[in-house]
Amino acid sequence: MMQRNPQPLQPSSWLDPLYDPKIRGIIFQVLLVLALAFLAYEIVTNTAANLRRQNIASGFDFLSRTAGFDISQSMIPYKSTSSYAAAFFVGLGNTLLVAALGIVLATLLGFVIGLGRLSSNWLIAKLSLLYVEVVRNVPLLLQLFIWYVAVLRALPMPHDAKPIAGVAYFDTRGLHTPLPLLDQGGWLIAIAALTGIALTVWLNIWARQRQEQTGQRFPLFWSSLGLVVGPPLLVFLLLGAPLHFEQPTLGRFNFDGGLTILPEFLALLAGLAFYTASFIAEIVRSGIEGVPRGQKEAASAIGLSNAQALRLVVIPQALRLIIPPLTNQYLNLTKNSALAVAIGYPDLVSVFAGTVLNQTGQAVEVVLITMAVYLAISLLTSMFMNWFNARMAIVER
Amino acid sequence: MRAKPKTFAADPLRWTRDNLFSTWSNTALTLLGAALAAWILTAFLDWAIFSAVFTGSDGTACKVDGTGACWPFIWHKMGLFMYGRYPDAERWRVNLTYGLALAALVPLMIPRIPGKLWLSLYLLIAFPVIAYVLLRGGMLGLVGVPTELWGGLLVTLVVACVGIAASFPLGILLALGRRSELPVIRYASIGFIEIVRGVPLITVLFMASVMLPLFLPSDITIDKLLRALVGVALFSAAYLAETIRGGLQSIPRGQYEAADALGLSYAQKMGFIILPQALKLTIPGIVNSFIALFKDTSLVLIIGLFDLLGIVQQSVQSDPKWYAHSTATTGYFFAGLVFWLFCFGMSRYSAFLEQRLDTGNRN
Numbered sequence: 144m145m146q147r148n149p150q151p152l153q154p155s156s157w158l159d160p161l162y163d164p165k166i167r168g169i170i171f172q173v174l175l176v177l178a179l180a181f182l183a184y185e186i187v188t189n190t191a192a193n194l195r196r197q198n199i200a201s202g203f204d205f206l207s208r209t210a211g212f213d214i215s216q217s218m219i220p221y222k223s224t225s226s227y228a229a230a231f232f233v234g235l236g237n238t239l240l241v242a243a244l245g246i247v248l249a250t251l252l253g254f255v256i257g258l259g260r261l262s263s264n265w266l267i268a269k270l271s272l273l274y275v276e277v278v279r280n281v282p283l284l285l286q287l288f289i290w291y292v293a294v295l296r297a298l299p300m301p302h303d304a305k306p307i308a309g310v311a312y313f314d315t316r317g318l319h320t321p322l323p324l325l326d327q328g329g330w331l332i333a334i335a336a337l338t339g340i341a342l343t344v345w346l347n348i349w350a351r352q353r354q355e356q357t358g359q360r361f362p363l364f365w366s367s368l369g370l371v372v373g374p375p376l377l378v379f380l381l382l383g384a385p386l387h388f389e390q391p392t393l394g395r396f397n398f399d400g401g402l403t404i405l406p407e408f409l410a411l412l413a414g415l416a417f418y419t420a421s422f423i424a425e426i427v428r429s430g431i432e433g434v435p436r437g438q439k440e441a442a443s444a445i446g447l448s449n450a451q452a453l454r455l456v457v458i459p460q461a462l463r464l465i466i467p468p469l470t471n472q473y474l475n476l477t478k479n480s481a482l483a484v485a486i487g488y489p490d491l492v493s494v495f496a497g498t499v500l501n502q503t504g505q506a507v508e509v510v511l512i513t514m515a516v517y518l519a520i521s522l523l524t525s526m527f528m529n530w531f532n533a534r535m536a537i538v539e540r
Numbered sequence: 541m542r543a544k545p546k547t548f549a550a551d552p553l554r555w556t557r558d559n560l561f562s563t564w565s566n567t568a569l570t571l572l573g574a575a576l577a578a579w580i581l582t583a584f585l586d587w588a589i590f591s592a593v594f595t596g597s598d599g600t601a602c603k604v605d606g607t608g609a610c611w612p613f614i615w616h617k618m619g620l621f622m623y624g625r626y627p628d629a630e631r632w633r634v635n636l637t638y639g640l641a642l643a644a645l646v647p648l649m650i651p652r653i654p655g656k657l658w659l660s661l662y663l664l665i666a667f668p669v670i671a672y673v674l675l676r677g678g679m680l681g682l683v684g685v686p687t688e689l690w691g692g693l694l695v696t697l698v699v700a701c702v703g704i705a706a707s708f709p710l711g712i713l714l715a716l717g718r719r720s721e722l723p724v725i726r727y728a729s730i731g732f733i734e735i736v737r738g739v740p741l742i743t744v745l746f747m748a749s750v751m752l753p754l755f756l757p758s759d760i761t762i763d764k765l766l767r768a769l770v771g772v773a774l775f776s777a778a779y780l781a782e783t784i785r786g787g788l789q790s791i792p793r794g795q796y797e798a799a800d801a802l803g804l805s806y807a808q809k810m811g812f813i814i815l816p817q818a819l820k821l822t823i824p825g826i827v828n829s830f831i832a833l834f835k836d837t838s839l840v841l842i843i844g845l846f847d848l849l850g851i852v853q854q855s856v857q858s859d860p861k862w863y864a865h866s867t868a869t870t871g872y873f874f875a876g877l878v879f880w881l882f883c884f885g886m887s888r889y890s891a892f893l894e895q896r897l898d899t900g901n902r903n
Contacts, residue, residue, distance in 0.1 A: 176724060190754045262569070263566070276884060481740035514747070522738065
């Protein structure tokens with residue numbers, strides 16, 4: 144190392160190879176592998192010994208055993224006689240449901256508030272700022288408690304609930320609305336919807352090609368909306384609108400029939416949406432502020448109206464800045480939905496890492512499966528994001 | 541057209557017209573906003589003052605329907621919320637610990653004051669030992685206070701501070717590992733960081749509380765608080781590593797090359813040249829991580845610890861003397877206010893640092 148003298152250094156000691164960066168690198172890596180292997184060995188042997196001592200089975204056989212507990216909300220058929228695997232899928236479905244709805248609501252609210260922060264109206268800008276600073280500086284878990292205990296518990300009891308618009312009831316047991324039921328022709332409507340979606344995809348490709356060749360724009364948004372909504376609606380009406388509503392009726396203690404949306408679900412959804420919206424608002428604001436002023440000036444210089452400049456020049460460029468951190472927030476929202484366990488909404492963590500873990504005692508398998516699910520969601524999303532970023536990146540000379 | 545007045549004071553009438561009533565749609569928005577603001581303000585004042593209960597030694601007055609805030613609940617439980625079940629006679633030890641921390645933190649946070657290195661060394665090395673001895677006791681003539689008795693804001697602060705302090709060295713190592721040229725070290729770091737960042741904190745806490753005891757030999761039992769600390773530290777290390785990596789990446793390549801040209805070893809290059817610059821750049825990011833961690837500490841209530849939120853939740857749910865809707869609302873409001881003061885204060889501080897560190901290179 145210390146090459147003070149100009150002559151080439153002769154290997155003078157058997158220790159010299161240690162100073163070769165390559166050999167050093169190999170030594171460090173071998174040491175790390177050995178340390179990790181030792182750690183893994185210790186963990187595996189200790190865990191095996193501990194499990195044997197506590198008489199806990201291992202392996203994944205428990206998944207096919209009968210669960211024996213009920214779940215208050217399920218999107219797939221589930222009874223207490225179903226298996227643990229079925230309980231797992233119920234929890235996963237509930238997690239995905241609340242995450243998907245939460246993402247939609249948080250995005251809408253976040254964009255509104257983010258644009259409000261930039262509003263030229265002083266009052267709106269200040270109110271939006273107040274929202275962001277209050278909501279993002281209070282823990283989400285506390286906000287969930289506030290929604291669940293302070294807001295939803297303040298609702299009337301089922302017997303005192305007043306009808307909303309004559310049909311729906313909102314009480315401490317949740318939101319009861321009429322359940323729409325299709326009498327016939329469901330598959331026809333589905334085919335019509337799929338055809339509409341296929342046509343939309345084709346139309347988008349065609350319109351882009353036409354714009355690249357001729358420069359003419361096609362009113363894509365409205366025509367796509369028409370194609371997605373139109374065909375199924377038309378088939379539905381042609382079939383004579385075969386729909387009836389099952390009304391919620393007040394039973395002895397609670398409402399029967401109709402559609403009941405659990406208070407736990409509503410609290411979790413509201414908490415996730417309002418909390419995440421405060422972060423999305425900041426992302427939207429900094430994204431729009433991040434578009435250089437010259438772009439807007441150039442757009443008005445070539446004669447675009449204010450709305451056109453916003454829609455064709457500013458927003459497409461702002462989206463490039465907004466989308467990566469926005470996806471991050473979507474992932475955060477999905478992971479945060481695990482807080483459901485604190486208010487008893489049957490999501491993946493609450494059903495699987497909660498009830499199933501307690502019943503079977505197989506902590507290792509259950510926690511690993513749960514973590515693997517979230518990890519898979521995260522990895523899939525970040526793979527999609529890398530692909531998307533590569534596609535959206537500005538192609539420079 | 542005359543130039544728009546920048547402030548209300550310069551030309552109140554014009555300012556109002558320009559900023560609130562410039563167009564019809566703007567006027568409509570202003571009215572809508574004013575209505576919303578008025579509604580929120582009156583509802584809050586009614587809850588906090590006009591319908592609120594201010595006196596009483598139990599919750600009888602708060603159990604009446606339609607009462608607003610139940611302030612005596614907060615006065616009555618303040619000690620519990622701040623210290624948990626930490627014995628009354630020993631609470632001076634907690635306050636002394638806070639004082640010893642503040643004595644170093646305040647000068648550390650004011651950029652003008654010199655001696656940052658010594659203050660940081662005191663906070664990172666000497667203070668943890670002193671704090672442990674003071675809080676845990678059982679030596680030097682102090683009565684032992686087992687961690688089961690700790691609670692409230694004390695636990696929140698302990699988890700957040702120990703979490704950030706313990707995750708700091710690990711985060712630096714992981715960030716360096718991720719940028720290492722040695723493939724095994726790089727992939728091990730990437731694997732750890734991405735796995736931890738891909739799962740919710742609550743599963744990491746479950747793992748720490750349920751699986752950690754299984755991983756260790758059966759004759760070792762570890763404290764519940766320590767288990768949570770391990771989980772929180774590992775979790776925040778992964779996030780901190782990414783923040784620090786951002787700082788490392790923003791150091792110009794010339795700095796690395798110059799260090800190599802001087803013949804510095806890897807440790808010298810990182811320790812004397814790269815990390816001092818990178819860490820300074822990442823201070824705002826680190827403060828932001830700390831804010832996130834501070835809010836996340838509330839999750840420890842799910843594995844049965846009583847942090848500030850946990851103890852408020854327990855008090856509003858299971859004390860029959862006070863059980864009422866108004867107490868619950870007041871309790872959550874109080875907890876929210878405390879969390880908000882800490883987080884908002886830190887975020888202002890981070891914004892101030894960002895402004896100071898901004899060298900004006902950005903356009």
